[in-house]
Amino acid sequence: MFAYLVRRVLLMLMLLFLLSVSVFLLFAILPGDPARLTCGKACTPAIIESNRHRLGLDEPPLTQYVKFVSGIFVGRTFSADSPQPIKCDAPCLGYSFNRQEQVMSLIARSAPVTFFLAIGAFVIWIVVGLALGIFAALNRGRWGDRLIMGISLIGYSMPSFFLGLLLVFFVIIKWQFLPFPAYVAPWENPFQFFQTMLLPWILLATLYAAFYIRLTRNQVLEVLSDDYVRTARAKGLPERTVVVKHALRAGLTPIVTAAGLDLAGLLGGAIISENIFSLPGLGALAISSIIDSDLPLITGITILTAAIIIFANLVVDLLYAVVDPRVRVI
Amino acid sequence: MTATSEEPLSGMPIVGSADRPFLSVNDLHVTFPTEDGLVQAVDGVSLSVERGKTLAIVGESGSGKSVTAQAIMGLVNRKSATVTGEIWLDGQELINLPQREVQELMGMEIAMIFQDPMSSLHPFYRIGDQIVEAIRAHRSIGKAAARRETLEMLQHVGIPAAERRIDAYPHQLSGGMRQRVMIAMALINSPQLLIADEPTTALDVTVQAQILELIARLQGEFGTTVILITHDLGIVADVADDVAVMYGGRIVELASTTTLYDLPEMPYTLGLLSSVPRMDQKLPERLDPIRGNPPSPIRLPKGCVFQPRCDYWQRVPGEACLTVRPDLLESDPDHWVRCHLKVEERKQIARDVKQILAGGGE
Structure with a gap:
């Protein structure tokens, strides 16, 4: 029974890992530019680029994923180099720029x-x-x-x-x-x-x-x-x-x-x-x-x-x- | 249906309760309504067993042997089937008994072993608990005492390390062990009648003999009367005192085991016996199967139910085999046969076939 339990828990962790990777890939790598969606009609390439940086979308996918996962456990800070950094406490599932609120608190x-x-x-x-x-x-x-x-x-x-x-x-x-x-x-x-x-x-x-x-x-x-x-x-x-x-x-x-x-x-x-x-x-x-x-x-x-x-x-x-x-x- | 029932069965089931045999079944009918029509699963079966003896009921699938057994046991669902006739067990009629009293008999006076011990044991409960449940359903004794009794019985049926196995689940045991558990469960309340419905069919050949020996040994010890349902004539010879051969819901031949093996008179029995390989005889060049298939229970032939597969029906003058259902008649004392052929002719056919079979290897 104990071995069964251990095996099932390990299996669950592996599934969670695969799941988060695939969801992440699906939404972050697929065609379509999320940064473009963050600004309305009066949009300039400069604004898009700065938003891309604030969202962390200018980093390689692997880095993005690592930051996302580590955010769940220790929290993270968005646009850390800007004048108004956004702190997101653990467990941090991301930050909704549209709603100006942490995803976790929206869900909560x-x-x-x-x-x-x-x-x-x-x-x-x-x-x-x-x-x-x-x-x-x-x-x-x-x-x-x-x-x-x-x-x-x-x-x-x-x-x-x-x-x-x-x-x-x-x-x-x-x-x-x-x-x-x-x-x-x-x-x-x-x-x-x-x-x-x-x-x-x-x-x-x-x-x-x-x-x-x-x-x-x-x-x-x-x-x-x-x-x-x-x-x-x-x-x-x-x-x-x-x-x-x-x-x-x-x-x-x-x-x-x-x-x-x-x-x-x-x-x-x-x-x-x-x-x-x-x-x-x-x-x-x-x-x-x-x-x-x-x-x-x-x-x-x-x-x-x-x-x-x-x-x-x-x-x-x-x-x-x-x-x-x-x-x-x- | 009335035309086929067994009016001329005087003498076979003894009427008059004083010297009625231990178990006697009289004109038993079991009918299932289905969407295609009425199925006469059992059509006028009469038989009797003396106390402590073994009766084997032999037949192909669909011959009605299992339904007969379940009717005796009281397991036929009365909501979906009609049961008529009489079943006398030790002076008590069972068919018209109220359900509550049938329940008291089941597992106490009559017990049953089934074909597949894996599916017949509940997968979620420990085998010991399942046997304890059988004890406490009928006798008000404490759990500890029931468990002691269970352990003794498990040892008695030859389960090694029974004190450990008593807490095992069915899936942790082998097929033979499971069937021993079923036997222990059936015999735990020392029933007077044990019905074994194909008890060895689902088991390995090597285990089959062990299980049959076990049943025979326990039968000797407890004085149990046994009804053995099987399609395997090979195992009947060693264990049964009498044999009833069933075909199409009816008994077609009923005799002592020696008589039946010595000189079977119904062509169907003859066919069954000649299609069984015997280890103690020279093998004939080829086994002789019975041609054709058992009849559909919904559309039974008008005449003799076995006629479409019978090799000898043309020897009967006229078209009796096509139009008239033969009755079960006594050809010798205690030898009952359902066949239109003349007694002497039947015996001659049996002798001829035996000779051919015996000479076949040379």
């Missing part, structure tokens, strides 16, 4: 919004998805199963922007059950926080739950016909024990894995939901950084979200090894 402001959005939706979709999926599997072919499958098919095939706009139109505009969303932190105004988050949670949870109902139902049906479940029955165990201890234990393990990865994906930002409900989360930040061609910000967000997913992968794999003894031998 948006991340909690996305975090609350993702966690809330996750709890709802896991509870609903597993419960309905198990119920449908155990009542296969009866009307309850067909009803659940039908609804999940609708939820599954509904585009998120459409469902989101429907929710906004009916719940907020037409019936006025909820006020227009205005995000506040939960510790400032819990009631308004819940009012704002309720629809985004429902939107995201619907999309994922629809998928998880089907996934769970298939998994449970599959393990129910597995040989070891037949063995459990042949021992004369009560049906409840057969289903919960033998079938679900084995059947739900891969689902928890998939859920962990989906949650990690969401933590990187739920672009459509955040935009529909004007939540200032990572997804919204990513979109606006792309619209503004704010290169340092794009790089920072991309690397961070990718790192989250890689890390989640590691956590999920380790959890899997705890649950499934067959994984541990390797």
Whole structure:
């Protein structure tokens, strides 16, 4: 188990390294001049050149990369030789010249919004998805199963922007059950926080739950016909024990894995939901950084979200090894 | 369906409970509805086993042998299949028993070993815990006592270093060891009936004999009655007292093992026996396989189910084999055969084939 852990952590570090290199190459080396993008219409070659120097883009790519990585650990200073040097504290993911702010603090402001959005939706979709999926599997072919499958098919095939706009139109505009969303932190105004988050949670949870109902139902049906479940029955165990201890234990393990990865994906930002409900989360930040061609910000967000997913992968794999003894031998 | 059921089976399963055999199955039908129509997986099977004896049920895949075993065990899902008939175990009828009482019997009075010990053991739990669970499902004894009992049983079925292996996971054991664990689990509550469904099929040939010996030894010690399901006639001769040959959901021949090997009367049995290589005899020039394939259980032939593959049906006068389902009739005492051929003719065919096979090597 320990060797497995060490190997997985080393693998993760290597992946992170490759990831940062490729993201860096993608954004810094590709055709197109980021320095040109930093100044508006009244642009002269002199301004572009001075901006290029301030951004550090006049240095060789390798130096740029080393500075970027070392900035994450010890911080760095942009345009150190100019009259107004810009200090960027560790962990420094770069500096957005458009927004005149450190990338890290921009992310730190948006991340909690996305975090609350993702966690809330996750709890709802896991509870609903597993419960309905198990119920449908155990009542296969009866009307309850067909009803659940039908609804999940609708939820599954509904585009998120459409469902989101429907929710906004009916719940907020037409019936006025909820006020227009205005995000506040939960510790400032819990009631308004819940009012704002309720629809985004429902939107995201619907999309994922629809998928998880089907996934769970298939998994449970599959393990129910597995040989070891037949063995459990042949021992004369009560049906409840057969289903919960033998079938679900084995059947739900891969689902928890998939859920962990989906949650990690969401933590990187739920672009459509955040935009529909004007939540200032990572997804919204990513979109606006792309619209503004704010290169340092794009790089920072991309690397961070990718790192989250890689890390989640590691956590999920380790959890899997705890649950499934067959994984541990390797 | 009614036309094919076994009305003339007087004498075979003894009616009247006093001298009913330990296990007797009477006119068992198992039907699965599918999208293509009703599948008669088991169509009127009747058989009986005396206490402590071994009955082998032999047949190809799809012959209904496994479904018969699972019906006796109570493992056929009643939501997806219809089970009718009677199964008497030690004076108790099982088919109409409430599910809760069936559960009490399963693992306690009747136990089962399956074909693939890898997939039949739960991959997430230690083997010791899985056996302890089987004990505590039926007997209220403490965990420590159950574990001691488990350890003894593991040693008894020949697992070396059992005190270490008791905490192993199934994937850490070899195939033969896993099957020993399954046997230990099946016998832990000293069941009266053990159903072994192809217990050696998934194992190496060298391990097969060990497992069969183990089952036979434990059967002697515990006085267990055994039903051995197999498609391998080679292993039947050594272990079984009686053999039931199944084809297309029905028993086509039922006899003591010696009788069946000596003079099989149903052409299907004959075909099975002549397609088995025997180590103790000169090898014939070539093995004689049965031509064709087993029938689809949805569209069974109108007449004798084996007729399309039978070499001898034209010897029956008229077209009986094409139009009439033969009944299972007694040709000698305790020798039951389902065939339209005359008894003497069948015996002559068997003698002829044996002679050809015996002379084939010269």
